[in-house]
Amino acid sequence: MSGFRSKRRLFAVPAIAFTLLAGTAEAQTNRIGGLYDITVAGLTIGRGTLSLVLQGNAYSAKVGLEPAGIGTLFSTGKGGAEAAGWLVGSKVMPSRYTMASRAANRDFYVSLTQGSGHIRSADVAPQFKPNKERIEVTKQHRQNAMDPLSAALVPVSVGKDGLGPAACKRKLPVFDGWTRFDIQLSFKETREVSGRGYDGPVVVCSAKWIPVAGHRPSTDSVKHMASSDMEAWFAPMGRKDVLVPYRITIPTRTGQLVVEASKLRLSDNERDQAAR
Structure with a gap:
């Protein structure tokens, strides 16, 4: 089951990282594409891809993961996830999420339907085996919650506050x-980055993982994650009112896990041709 948990966390991390659709012909479309290196203790174990489309206040995001470098010696698994929804002020309001992957000859699948900031339905495979210690996930736990990919998008106000403590x-x-x-975020600092398709400031947030339900509190993996000091860097790629992950670090027992952008591409100030 340790591989099962690790695979789920990988999709939640970068992870932890990405009202109505504006219906006018002038709705601006921003497209962001990114390649991410995944390393542990400085050794490359995987590669990630990000595709994000922002159209008015609607978003559509897609990520892919596959082994790379030394990771190909231990795993042939790969997978991806997709999410869509709306940005309403400072809130993310997802509508759907799917994740499918294969690792260690096992298939993993998640399909969530969402609305009004809640999880409406969930279809997952495989199911957890019964365990008396596991904290049951109730209907209440699905209220005011979102999928891991949508959680990677950070709406902010335009201006200096957008890359300050408020972010x-x-x-x-x-x-x-x-x-x-x-995931509890708190402000740490701002930095300047360059040379990977984005030149400019990023906001650096400290992050804490707080288990709520579905976990077994006594397991070493849960204790380790809950006590780890994580960090997430966010950049205003394409639009100044939406931040996306640039770098995520998580301490592990085998060294620091880092998911960091290696190449970013953005296309902004476009108009939705299909709406004309």
């Missing part, structure tokens, strides 16, 4: 299909 002043309630947890 990190939030708790992200996440449901991945099996477990419910919170």
Whole structure:
């Protein structure tokens, strides 16, 4: 089951990282594409891709993961996830999420339907085996929660505050299909980055993983994650009112896990041709 948990967390991490659709012909469309390196203790174990489309206040995001570098010696698994929804002020309001992957000759699948900031339905495979210690996920735990991919998008106000403490002043309630947890962000600093398709400031947030339900509190993996000091860097790619992950770090027992952008591409100031 340790591989099962690790695979789910990988999709929740970068992860933890991405009202109505504006219906006018002038709705601006921003497209962001990214390649991410995944390393542990400085060794490359995987590659990730990100595709994000922002059209008015609607978003559509897609990520893919596959082994790379030394990771190909231990795993042939790969997978991906997709999410869509709306940005309403400072809130993300997802509508759907799917994740499918294969690892260690096992298939993993999640399908969530969402609305009004809640998880409406969930279809997952495989199911957890019964365990008396596991905290049951109730209907209440699915209220005011979102999928892991939608949680990677950070709406902010335009201006200096967008890359200041206010950007990190939030708790992200996440449901991945099996477990419910919170990611508590807090402001650390701002930095300048360059040379990977984006030149400019990023806001650096400290992050804490808080288990809520679906977990077994006594397990070493849960204790380790809950006590780890994580970090997330966010950049205003394409639009100044929406931040996306640039770098995520998580301490593991085998070294620091880092998911970091290696190449970013953005296309902004476009108009939705299909709406004309």
